[in-house]
Amino acid sequence: MYKTSYPKGFPKGFLWGGATAANQVEGAWNVDGKGLSTAEVVKKASERHQMSMSDVTEASLKEAIADPSDKLYPKRRGVDFYHHYKEDIALFAEMGFKIYRFSIAWSRIFPNGDDKEPNEAGLEFYDKVLDELEHYGIKPLITLSHYEMPIALTEKYNGWYGRETIAAFNHFTEVLFKRYKGRVPYWLTFNEINTGTWGFHETGAIDKDLPEKEQLQIRYQALHHQFVASAIATKQLHQIDPEAKIGSMLARMQTYPKTPKPADVRAAQLEDDKNLFFTDVQARGVYPEYMNRYFAENGIEIKMGQDDEKIIAENPVDFISFSYYMTNVTAYGEKGDGLGNMSVGGRNPYLKESDWGWQIDPVGLRITLNEMWDRYRKPLFVVENGLGALDKLESDGHIHDGYRIDYLRQHIEQMKEAVKDGVDLMGYTMWGPIDLVSFSTSEMSKRYGFIYVDQDDEGKGSLKRYRKDSFYWYKKVIANNGEDLA
Template sequence: MKTGFPENFLWGGAMASSQAEGGWDQGGKGLDTQDLRYFDPAWTREERAKKENRRMSDAKFRAALTTDDTVHYPFRHGIDFYHRWREDLDLFQELGIKVLRTSLCWARIYPNGDDPTPNEEGLRFYCDLFDECHRRGIKVFATMLHYNIPVNLVQKYGGWKSRKTVECYLRYTRTLFERLGDRVDYWLPFNEFNAGKFNPYNGVCLVEDQESDYQNAIFQCLHNQFIANALTVKQGHEILPGSKIGGMIARFTTYPATCKPDDVMQMILDDQYSNWFYLDVMARGHYPAYMDRYFAQQGIHIQMEPGDADILRENTIAFVSFSYYFSQVSTTDQGWEKTSGNLIMANKNPYLETSEWGWQKDPVGLRVTLNQVYDRYQLPVFIAENGLGAKDVVEEDGSIHDPYRIDYLKAHVEQMKEAVKDGVDLIGYTMWGFIDLVSCGSMEMSKRYGVIYVDQDDAGHGTLARSRKDSFYWYQRCIRSNGETLD
């Protein structure tokens, strides 16, 4: 029986270009869809949680195209990683991470998405970043698309509704393989694939009130992304034989609320429609039979082109990855209490504690998920995101005591170790937002995930100085001991 993490286990950290880089109008970068998301620092917690304030509308989309405002468009400033990446790598190296998961910005490399040639300055930024990672002994886990596509593709082609966007994406990914291939250790074509269903603006770049049949448009976009994903796998294996290309979902772990058979059946359906569908297509190479009934009941009609089935079947992923933040329960009881979660509102589990933002903390659920995913696909597993969003207080002496984050991470690492003992082929763990970022869901800095603090408020004001939290030293010890020292 395995007793601990393998010697080559990849401890790391994860971030996204749109939440970290800034430099939204520098280096030849074009406007992307995350640059258009609006946030008001004066909003109360209740106003920030309102769906109408967090969703994209046609009016918001058009207004954002005409302004240079960075205060109300926080993804435009990020944490200025674009200019500060070298000093940040100093901290990453000190922390001891073995792998950096970050995304590339499509609009930094192809500003309009359909440009005939890439922006060399944008490519040079990632070449320099990845070269320096390797020089410091840090592997690179590159997400090719973490939500943000060039705005021009939305305006001209309707975003992912069009196969033209697939064509443009494949030009972009070919460029990445050809120009950055020897600098990347693991590839991920799409972040949280099921986000297209649960947050369609982020996931598939749809603006709801621009669509006459919103639900059908969502699944048409998802199909086009499935094709893009499979063709990217094919591309990678042709250009870089032996390259490691995986797939990822946001994992919504769920339990039946009761042992009532109806609740158990609801759990199976929730798992199929919210989780397994997306990985089944990427890992097994075809649409699962259970989706036939779902599409019929929902009136979904996907336009597929000749050869699509072959493309999916012949180009499956080499590893499975997921984000894991919380779990929920499944029930047919429509009056069940709700709480927040990553991308969705969830049915609350009365046995779990809840974070400041309403996400339920369930370390054992991570072990459950790891066993379920590995048993279903028998592929290596990578935990691409996991972490706790919380408010941090900087003391007068500059120290930041975050025992709540240490407790969260420790409990999850313990369950990861149990899953390894269970026989799960777990190859890596990249904690989310290991350096404080602009939160993707709530669009604020106040919700901090990092073990590295960034001095910036919700309006983008601050020195941007980086400092170490108590959790920095905890994670450093964890990495050095390969998960054995957790106190």
């Protein structure tokens, strides 16, 4: 629609906040009837640049289930949000959060995943979290599946590869939608669903020792079952709580061509299509034609139920959310170095890197916001973006993290530019407002938060919370709705 003016800044009511995941903050992994989850059988990585998120075999799974401790499995302890939630939410409120994104641990509600009745103690915990958020006027944004599912479903059905998992998940979602009707305005189905192409952490299916062709078959079949479950959950929510909205969530990896050579440009286009395929299905309601060739050339055959395509078509998501940490570079015929945030691309010589080798590209966020808005014309939500760094707690209790302020300032500036470009942007929940156990490496040393947690990689420490310099900066940003980023 043609207008003679354009937005000059973030809209009134912009949703500023932060995001966490149950398996990275809650702890209390064996408390109040909770079952073991897939996140809690992944060991800490042995090296900083190594990602252990999908390094699970049948042997390592048996070993993990038999281990009654959290020594090798840091996500079992998190940062004890389970017992510190009131303190932590009060700190979020002090910063002025409008929204807090968190996930509900499926295995805390259904310990085995497919139990007939939910675990009341688990539901009551999230009742209390919502009570606390309501006390401060903070809206909840809940992720239904954030890299964890009951490990019993891996044992019974090989996770999402088994079609039976759809019914188990949608029993879980129906219980939540009914329990929290009117209290949760925004939901997400699967966190970074596209990362299921790398295996266990997202699919719950063990396939590490299989040939690549068989791995791809298992992973895309598992992802199809998630598409169906997501569509069913969308239908459930619209029927149970019509005022609430539900979105998809993608790990967005904008890809640049290494050179202007047409072959490189086409290679980058192919990588972007493979990334956006997942949002195409969830937001448009159809499998895009361009994937037919990819499936055929890789020997992938999606087994569909009779009504699967109809269910997906009739229940697209209401909005699109995504994480943004970095961009990729690709060239025809070349394979990237694989460093960075789940990246398969090459290095960009024009960008700086974090302590973990993640390339920092604020302008790329504006580029991807514009491209996704043009492609989908649905409201967008940046629900993860942040800097993992080696923060230092000074003797006087201060943490001077100016590098984090610089990082966030540059990305928020580019979001503001995208809004001026005409992008419909709902909000920004940075990752993660409080230090937590890293998803990719299970470290504590890789700190993201505005709030420092006194705990080391071995789980030692007082768990005392400290405000970093960035805490006060973000508080100011929220107070002036992103007008003053100095």
